[in-house]
Amino acid sequence: MSATETLPAATAPTQRGFTGRVTQGHVLRSEWTKLWSLRSTRWSLLFAFVSMAGLGPLIAVVTMGHWERLSPHDRATFDPINTALGGYHLAQLAIGVLGVLVISGEYSTGQIRSSFMAVPHRLPVLWAKAGTFAAVTFVLMVIASAIAFFGAQAILTQHHVNVSISHAPALRAIIGTGLYMIVLGVFAMSLGALTRNTAGGIAIFAGVLFVLPGLVHVLPASTFNAINPYLPSNAGGDVLSNTADPGMLAPWTGFAVFCGYTVLTLAASAILLVRRDA
Amino acid sequence: MRFVIDVRGVTKRYGEKVAVDDLSFSVSPGIVTGFLGPNGAGKSTTMRLILGLDAPTSGTVRVNGCSYRELSAPLHEIGAMLEAHAIHTGRSAYNHLLALAQTHGIPRSRVEEVLELVGLREVARKRVGSFSLGMGQRLGVAAALLGDPATVILDEPANGLDPEGIHWIRNLLKRLASEGRTVFLSSHLMSEMAQTADHLIVVGRGRLIADTSVAEFVRRASSDANVRVRSSQATELRDALARRDDVEVQSIGEGLLEVGGLTGEQIGEIALQARIVISELTPQQASLEEAFMSLTGESVEYRASAGEENEASENMKAMA
Numbered sequence: 001m002s003a004t005e006t007l008p009a010a011t012a013p014t015q016r017g018f019t020g021r022v023t024q025g026h027v028l029r030s031e032w033t034k035l036w037s038l039r040s041t042r043w044s045l046l047f048a049f050v051s052m053a054g055l056g057p058l059i060a061v062v063t064m065g066h067w068e069r070l071s072p073h074d075r076a077t078f079d080p081i082n083t084a085l086g087g088y089h090l091a092q093l094a095i096g097v098l099g100v101l102v103i104s105g106e107y108s109t110g111q112i113r114s115s116f117m118a119v120p121h122r123l124p125v126l127w128a129k130a131g132t133f134a135a136v137t138f139v140l141m142v143i144a145s146a147i148a149f150f151g152a153q154a155i156l157t158q159h160h161v162n163v164s165i166s167h168a169p170a171l172r173a174i175i176g177t178g179l180y181m182i183v184l185g186v187f188a189m190s191l192g193a194l195t196r197n198t199a200g201g202i203a204i205f206a207g208v209l210f211v212l213p214g215l216v217h218v219l220p221a222s223t224f225n226a227i228n229p230y231l232p233s234n235a236g237g238d239v240l241s242n243t244a245d246p247g248m249l250a251p252w253t254g255f256a257v258f259c260g261y262t263v264l265t266l267a268a269s270a271i272l273l274v275r276r277d278a
Numbered sequence: 279m280r281f282v283i284d285v286r287g288v289t290k291r292y293g294e295k296v297a298v299d300d301l302s303f304s305v306s307p308g309i310v311t312g313f314l315g316p317n318g319a320g321k322s323t324t325m326r327l328i329l330g331l332d333a334p335t336s337g338t339v340r341v342n343g344c345s346y347r348e349l350s351a352p353l354h355e356i357g358a359m360l361e362a363h364a365i366h367t368g369r370s371a372y373n374h375l376l377a378l379a380q381t382h383g384i385p386r387s388r389v390e391e392v393l394e395l396v397g398l399r400e401v402a403r404k405r406v407g408s409f410s411l412g413m414g415q416r417l418g419v420a421a422a423l424l425g426d427p428a429t430v431i432l433d434e435p436a437n438g439l440d441p442e443g444i445h446w447i448r449n450l451l452k453r454l455a456s457e458g459r460t461v462f463l464s465s466h467l468m469s470e471m472a473q474t475a476d477h478l479i480v481v482g483r484g485r486l487i488a489d490t491s492v493a494e495f496v497r498r499a500s501s502d503a504n505v506r507v508r509s510s511q512a513t514e515l516r517d518a519l520a521r522r523d524d525v526e527v528q529s530i531g532e533g534l535l536e537v538g539g540l541t542g543e544q545i546g547e548i549a550l551q552a553r554i555v556i557s558e559l560t561p562q563q564a565s566l567e568e569a570f571m572s573l574t575g576e577s578v579e580y581r582a583s584a585g586e587e588n589e590a591s592e593n594m595k596a597m598a
Contacts, residue, residue, distance in 0.1 A: 020351060020354075020382040020383030020384055021350045021351040021354075021382060021383070022350060022351060022352075022381055022382060023383075026380055026381050026382060026383050027380075027381050029380040030377045030378070030380035030381045031377075033373060033376055033377040033380055034366075034369070034373075034377045037369050037370065037373035037377070038366070038368045038369060039368060040368065105366060105368075106366065109364075109365065109366045109367055109368075110360075110363060110364040110365065111364060111365055111366035112364070113326075113329075113331055113360060113364035114364040114365060114374075114378060114421065116330070116331055117329050117330075117331065117352065117353075117358055117364070118352065118353055118378050118381040118382070119381050120330045120346055120347040120348075120349060120352055121347065275333075277326070277331065277332040277333065278326075278331040278332070
């Protein structure tokens with residue numbers, strides 16, 4: 001083909017009058033669409049919701065069935081709030097894995113390049129991912145833990161060991177579950193952004209949350225006592241437990257420490273997200 | 279004139295490996311510019327640098343006068359399709375495009391429009407993971423056109439496509455060009471470029487080899503060609519021709535010579551003066567593919583044999 005044949009008519013293509021530009025609000029909408037349009041998100045959230053809402057009442061049913069046979073000590077230390085919200089142990093795994101996937105899935109598929117071509121400042125993508133994921137997690141987990149609480153208490157009336165929602169730590173523990181899951185999810189997402197790799201992100205997440213607490217047990221008692229309350233899982237977990245264990249941090253102090261870890265991880269991932277090649 | 283893409287003294291290193299080496303070129307508005315080079319020449323890296331995905335080790339890359347990262351609505355200015363598909367395989371084509379559109383506040387109707395344009399409307403709700411290579415390529419084109427940009431960048435658009443897909447890409451490029459859009463497309467196939475491009479940027483091993491119009495490239499490729507001469511007095515003709523400086527004459531058969539360094543016209547005149555009868559005079563026009571091969575031969579990373587090297591560098595001097 002000769003050069004003249006394709007030479008332009010010297011006019012720019014007819015502009016459609018698109019006036020849109022990239023804003024944080026636009027990117028939030030985009031990340032909302034991205035979050036819900038993947039099967040992995042829907043399954044992980046369903047799993048987290050069912051475990052959070054269902055496990056506590058299930059444990060309550062089993063405990064009530066065995067109540068007569070429990071030792072007096074077991075009965076005396078029975079905790080109706082911790083029993084009701086026990087599902088968080090399982091739910092946090094699903095939230096953490098999904099948190100890593102929200103961003104590592106973009107790296108493994110190459111989607112991240114499309115995302116950054118559309119939003120070259122990059123950081124709005126990170127904030128929007130954190131924001132949409134945190135909002136969805138909070139709403140679902142608060143609803144699920146409320147279901148777990150009321151469900152379990154209804155079952156616990158059998159032996160009159162139930163507590164009412166007006167019982168001081170109850171509401172704090174329910175809202176605390178939502179808050180804990182937000183911070184946990186954003187922590188996991190930051191690990192996904194740092195490692196840019198699903199397996200690596202999940203390994204670090206599981207290591208910090210589940211392996212580290214076991215590991216510090218082999219330390220000398222004095223060292224263990226000094227470190228243990230500050231582990232992310234223990235510091236964060238304080239806010240959703242009924243009564244703070246002796247030697248642990250106060251609920252909101254512990255939660256603040258947990259938030260601190262997450263903010264640091266998120267900040268590190270934000271800096272690297274802008275600096276590294278996509 | 280304001281360049282749509284302006285690459286100035288750009289070097290990109292990945293560890294020890296230099297992917298792009300002091301590369302400078304620019305892409306003018308309203309024409310199709312081909313970005314040509316063998317595999318591994320640094321084409322994809324250069325495109326990632328243009329799109330702000332990778333940062334250059336040194337040098338500057340500007341798009342419409344700005345760094346890509348400064349653009350406030352990049353999809354309206356420049357649409358790109360990268361070679362490795364940048365698409366989450368778990369999402370449907372529609373949702374992929376919708377999520378991209380939403381970053382710029384582009385309406386859903388435009389998503390439907392580009393899906394229709396690339397012929398993916400029927401499969402828009404299917405997961406991208408189930409798409410064939412050709413369908414993935416079409417989705418990439420749809421994403422590039424989403425913001426109706428005046429400039430379109432396509433990395434190896436014909437790669438891995440069947441003949442029907444290649445035909446489709448060709449028509450698309452013609453259409454984009456006729457709409458007056460600036461198109462910058464890479465390929466490792468010269469024949470693809472000759473069909474569609476006006477201007478050529480040729481790279482090898484991350485360096486600029488040629489920056490020329492396609493017409494000029496073709497002219498140079500042809501002027502370099504040898505001429506085949508058939509004559510019953512081949513021996514006399516050979517002596518007559520060999521008297522000239524810088525002329526190479528080779529006997530390639532009974533009464534058949536191949537002459538380098540002279541045009542057919544010159545050979546005819548020499549034969550006439552020596553009163554030698556010529557029965558055939560054919561310029562051995564190098565195909566565009568051969569011209570490209572000889573041009574980039576030296577820069578191909580893994581050469582077949584060292585013997586080709588001298589030939590390649592000879593040709594390079596001639597072309598440069």
